[in-house]
Amino acid sequence: MVENTSTDDTAGAQVLESLLEALAAWPDLGVRARVSIEQWSGLTADEARAYQDVGISAVRSVDGGRAVSDQVRALGRMRYEPSVSTLIGLWEQCPVHPVAVAAAHALFEIGTAGARDTLRKGIHDHEHLGQFMALKVMFTDEGTAWDNVSHLFADECLTAAPGQIAAIQALAFLSPQSFSQSGPEWHSDDLRDLVSRDRRWLDLCVGLRDHEVLGGQAREVLKYADPAVTGPALDAAATVRTTQSRPARQQWRAGDLVARYANGDHQGVWRELGALGHLDGPQRAEAEQVAALTMERVRQNAHSLATALIAHGWPVTLEQALPGPAPDVEDRLRHLEQITGSPAPPALAAYWRIVGTIDLVPRDTWDVPFPSGVPEQLAVADPLEILDLTTAWFSVEEWQDESADLRPEIAGPLELTVAADYLHKANISGGAPYSVWLPHAGADPLVREEEHVLSFTDYLRRAFASKGFLRLDRQDEWVAHGLTRDHLAELTDWLAGVENESKDF
Template structure:
């Protein structure tokens, strides 16, 4: 921790600045009306409550008080490291709704660097706001002692059992790269803090152990990729050798060929897929059975897609049949073989059967992006996540990007091949949104998860949800729609229109 002495001039300047700042804040009625929220508190808010919370900050910035001089004074207090300002700065950091002022207060507290100031910042490790977590980690990484002793506890099993803990751990990993802190911050860091993997084996072992972690894997692989290959290479080679000799998880109970197929044909559709989902790694017997079940399933999916698309179009939904159901790609078999060679593993049966039998389902009304919706068709359904799953040929750009990005990486930090299968629900409505929905390969089981989609479903369950919702996956998000101004009359119109869509739904 850096400690610099203040001159008498700095003391006088600091006292005048603090007095001026406090006078300005006394005339600012909204200065302390929004407390910081933790990740758990934010998750507990309804859509309407979240909107109100955000609007407090927006209104405060747009209000009559000019916050810029206050922010300038705060930054100067930090530069002077004027310790008597710490209580006022903590109050601004913890409750000021004007974001630029709170940001200035946080950085000033770090510059002043007293125990009280650093403790206030350290408490933000589970803040909903990214800056709170970043400042807490910045304090931890510059505390006295080793980085591992100060930050390593974030990777305990207890911490990683919560969303807040995972978020903090992910951002801590993100700061392990030598490029994480600006150059001006390196002066206050030890050599170990600037390059922890090279100076503390515990960080290297942690990142290697987390490289396949569901949530932390991308950050761990990024850190390993940025580090010195002379340091990471031997550890990754050892991890690869260990992976090669590890035995695969047994499939489970004995399976008699034909059992699952017979059960599926007898109507136990979900039970069969539940049993398949319980097998982490398919052996030859289970894979052969899974492939037959997947073919039967996707034949039913194709019939559902055809029937539903016709019903939607008949009720005015603005797509055309050739767009919605263009069929499998002509080169699907060649691409499936190539994909197996690239990933070193067969394509999961559910996904392979979909691409072979169905190919594409696209109910996204892209024709309305620059034109009005047809009369009588509720436009609100555009953000209800209409079903879209692309064929393998269309999704192949994901494979090419992955190959290009992984060309120079150690095989153990390449990471999964994320194949894009659909845009996220906002992009489907021509609104800037988030990551596309994807599946990760290789996957040794029968039915991979659909990633970056809020319901966390396997591929077949994702299809089930879509067909149960008559082609829409976010009909359960009506609170969010209300918060954005959808009226009761519009809900009634939407409900009535959906009820008018009738199609023959086949269980699968």
């Protein structure tokens, strides 16, 4: 050892030596290499579970994991550069998750070029921490934040999910990370006023405010930026929007779509209606007639399906499944139009007027066993539920409360809940509810947060085609989580016994 080695270097060497001794004493845990979003999406349910099980098994197999994490963090605080190669190995392959997390933060604190390059590569990691650490490096690299991060918003980067996720996470750095009694708190003071200091970020967020995927996060940035800066930019953007010309109106003779629908061209008519981003008066009137014909058939299908399921043992009642339209539906629709500035999309309005509610969720079984012979796994197969407007009105009230003090350009769409997600339907804590965004100037809005990415009418078609269960295509997940092939066969046989034939609509 060199005689003039500093005290810090000596302490760092001792901690690193102790860390290596501790790691050498661990059993062979294998490795858990980091995977990208794209790689993760390509895994089967079995492969994804096996990947997760490696980490769970590793944490359970080692002694002294907390002490090792403490040593890793200590190396970071000391900024002991000779430990970087060891820390990179732990970050990239260690299956003991707390140790890998500590290694990432230690690499950032040490901050050598190699450490930062390693973290920067995590921008498309499947796990959030990899994305977060990559962006933390980018926002603190030499040069301006725009020069270091703006490439994530290039058109070619936003064409697929990995790029969209990276861009969303980057915008999240420009809005509060948490809130305390003293108000919102950012990742750093430098990022708090970045939108005000660099017009390029302001223009980016204003331009993305209506983006299908990034819009919500862009509006969140604008919400907490200085209104003296954002106000003029949003005013100018609103003016541009009002002066933009609409696409040329698709021509058809009045009554053609209704006639075609009545003659059986159900899906063809809805494809044409769905292609219209904005219905003018005559188009809306005809779309409303088509929607009324459609939802009459949906009502008949719902009654037929619910009756068949109940006859075969599905634990709901017909009164629960199909209580009918809410008595105040017309008042609600008028009020909704006043609030959003636009009539409800014809498909939704007709559904609420004619069907009202479909509810096949077996809530009465949440605290009691399933009926004998009825496959309990179907509880997580996403049984069909569409709320009536009165029941969903809490979404309107929440949106009004949240947007009361916001400019319309920042408030964003009203996310109207139409159903719980499939896990909440099974009384399991889950994700965001399925929703539609209003106002919607077309005929048939998208059902959001639901994995099949379908319009409202297509969502109903899928539900009836699968006898009321929208996730029957996820049976590989059930097998990966313990459902046996025999149980799966019983489920298939039970569904085959549900005698029902739905009308096309």
